[in-house]
Amino acid sequence: MIVAGIDIGSRAAKAVVLNDGSIISSVICDTGPESVKTSYRTIEAALNGTGLSLDDIQYSVATGYGRVLVPFANENVSEISCHARGINWYSSSVRTILDMGGQDCKAINCDANGRVTNFIMNDKCAGGTGRFLEMIAEVLNIPLEEIGDLALESKTAIPFNTICAVFAKSEAISFLRQGVAKRDILAGLNEAIATRCLNLLRRISLEKEFSITGGIAKNKGMVAKLKEAVGLEPLLAEDPQIIGALGAALFAEERCKGIGTREELKVHYGYTDGTGDYFITIDTARCDGCGECVPACPSGIFEMVGDDNGQPKAKVKEAVRKKLAFLCPGFHSCSRNHEVNCHSVCQQDAISHTW
């Protein structure tokens, strides 16, 4: 069984191809300006040399910030779920994940099955992201791949006053002019970033089994400072950057096998009583959070609530769940009396009724 996971991140696109549960190919490409083209380029690169073509892939799941722009993907899953699932494949003991990506940083808690139990994300500030390190590497005129090793050589880290990418850059320039060694500047920045990550980790529960994923996890200098700040030895995957794509591929495999199918992503609201089943089902994978159903429902039973990943999703209001059949006449009678209802406005066809 061939399945694929593709992770379109803000700076890099990753793909993993699985054959019966083992990785047969993985690839990391740059993210271009057009996500659709990037997604084809990435999957083709991953299939290159495997003798397979896009048609051979039975199911594919897309994740990452560009996940909605992957035309060949059967489904989208948030990168938070994918990172948890991906790291679980390497080590089911991991409970805390720090995902350091190109433009954001996330702290995630997961259980033994790789399911997300808690997470927090910082995507509002470039301080401490991959983008930040790229900027610094450019200022110091060192290839990005080498900054980690160079920082490791430092004995005295220069303390930085700020984590702001713009200010840190000008601070770094002025240190350079003063003749401070590049390795000490890098070590100082890594220290500042590590402190910030620790703050993020403290907001979820920081458990002993701790892993770092994302591109920055490949930066040895950064990992060393994180280890120092957190006080824990991180369990690192062979290639921490592909964990999101791997998680997506694992989701694809499950879907193929029919375990944890899309049905799991459907939320049923309602009850069964002597007269029949009264359930409204919302397919959260399909719901795009447009909010149209809220005003469309003549009985006003819907509301928009952020899900675990902060995405708005339609839900049936808590207060009406136990008296659903009294408020909602059911799909057929509602359609007879009202031209506009939840079914007619939902472009994604995410809402269904049992009656």
Added chain:
Amino acid sequence: MKALGIDVGSLTTKAVILDDDGILASSIVSSGDEAELSAKAALEQTLNQAGLSFDDNLYIISTGVGGKSISFSQQQKALTTCLARGSHYLFPSVRMTIEMGAESSTIIKVNERGRLSDWANQDKCAAGSGIFLQQMAKLMEMSLADMAQLSFKAKSKADISSTCAVFAESEVISHVHRDPPTPREEIVAGIYFSVVSRIMSLCKRVGIEKDVAVTGGVALNSGLVRILEEEIGFGVMVPDIPQIAAALGAALVARENIEKGIK
């Protein structure tokens, strides 16, 4: 004895000489890596203008981010104190001054005697700073003055987040490359608005009070000041040379010290 104020900022260093009648001379030079050298350069230029020399009897007060490391100043004062003094001198009715500098924004409140009563400051993040505006001007390939002119034509504003200067840059790029591209004036208005919303949140922390003066290099952007006025709900006052308000304040404190005989 002549009263001198030097404000060593992160981008420029300002100096002001006062005599009994008012400002005798002032100058603005760009700040280098060493505060001492920048302060000297500004000082020399101002002294030249006033026809004075370093050997004359001077009373110097330094302020600003680099104000502490000036060896030849008699005293160092906090920026907030100097700003309060300077803005009260410029506009006696002022109760609140918004200082928008290159790397920091400072809001102060002053009482009717020109004394500082409250303040708030932001210098940890580049969003909403003068450096941010400069970067955006570079990105748009325009001068800051052209940007200000263009912004007056905007009918609406592009959506640009106000939380991070780096991410805002990518947002501006995507506005430029959008099909059809967002009109440049709307992008500029969006950039200004993102700065103003940062400033407004800082203002709200101390509570907005009339009259309001706007100082610092960013105040030279007339387009931005207009958007600030719209948000704040009334007109604000901008001095002729908004950058020197704090240096002027420092010189005023120096003059008081001379009068009081403080060494």
